[in-house]
Amino acid sequence: MSLVTGPDGAPRCGWCGEIAEFFPYHDHEWGFPVVDDRRLFEKISLEGFQSGLSWRTILNKRENFRLGFANFEIDAVAQFTQDDVERLLQNSGIVRHRGKIEAVINNAQRAQELIKEAGSIAGFVWQYEAKTLSPPQSQTTSAEAIALSKALKKRGWKFVGPTTVFAFMQAMGLVNDHHEGCVTRAKAAAARAAFLPPQRQ
Template sequence: MTKTTIGSDGKCRCAWCDTAPDFDVYHDTEWGFPVADDQRLFEKICLEGFQSGLSWRTILTKRENFRAAFADFDFHKVAKFTDQDVERLLQNTGIIRHRGKIEAAINNAKRACEMIEQEGSLAAYFWRFEPDENEVGVPQTMSTSPTSVALSKDLKKRGWKFVGPTTMFAFMQAMGLINDHAEGCFLRPEIDEMRRSFIRPT
């Protein structure tokens, strides 16, 4: 069974909150909350890509720097970034200076613009991949799923980069497409209620 931890406020949370001091706030206010905002969905895709091979804490502590560097992840603006912008970003010590990941974020912004034309919104596209409740099973025991594999495959076919099945599973966890809070975590029933009342974008 997935472990939980008791915080200084007496609340039972997912055990990973203990691994960094700033995780409680992220856990309590963001992780697993269903999201239908295109800009936030794009931001998460990019940040998950930058996290590849690194820890989420590394990305979370630099998130405001990423937002400043990437125009608050307005994909219409990022799609217009040039080679000069890539070189500028490679000199930015506040972000992860990885050419492939920077170029992937710009590429994905262009693909996001295409997706808006094809699907109406990013949210409408991603929520089509909301898995059946029975697919995930015991919380936080999987790093990929059949749906994350299918989403990764479809995005790659559309030209997106740094969107492997594990990255897409983490994206689904964070954006509320699944409720992967641990059994016993105080937020699990709250997220269930949020997901029940959430209006799926179409």
């Protein structure tokens, strides 16, 4: 994977070069550990919307998604009705895909169940933190992502295939997939070293 030069002259992961908006996302979000359930739910929802599309499309529409989906507050989204589905299908600011919209609502309900089971979404997903390290950005899924995908599907989650789940894990810091030469890799590694994964209850 190639590197690109960032605005400060330091090297970044090559995918940042696609659009300028990728640099702040890459530098401050991607690969840094997250424990907040709302953020975890938002990200796995947006990864589901990204399926078949580019992250550029989703990132550009992220604020619209947040407005449409009650800022991805789990309990609020779990109460969405068919009227909300129809409302969202009329929202040109998001990806208007009925199956994906309905999946987010379903997954909010499944998230409520998971929180009752494990104490938090974080407590559940961090059990699948990457243990075996492959060269950065050399794969589109992993053994841990496949296992987490199976566990979520078993609990009724939708649009959580292994590739989608691996992208979620990359973004939420369950694996540090920054390029070896990327200036942000060490920062993400330091954040992970200082991070205490939540325990499943």
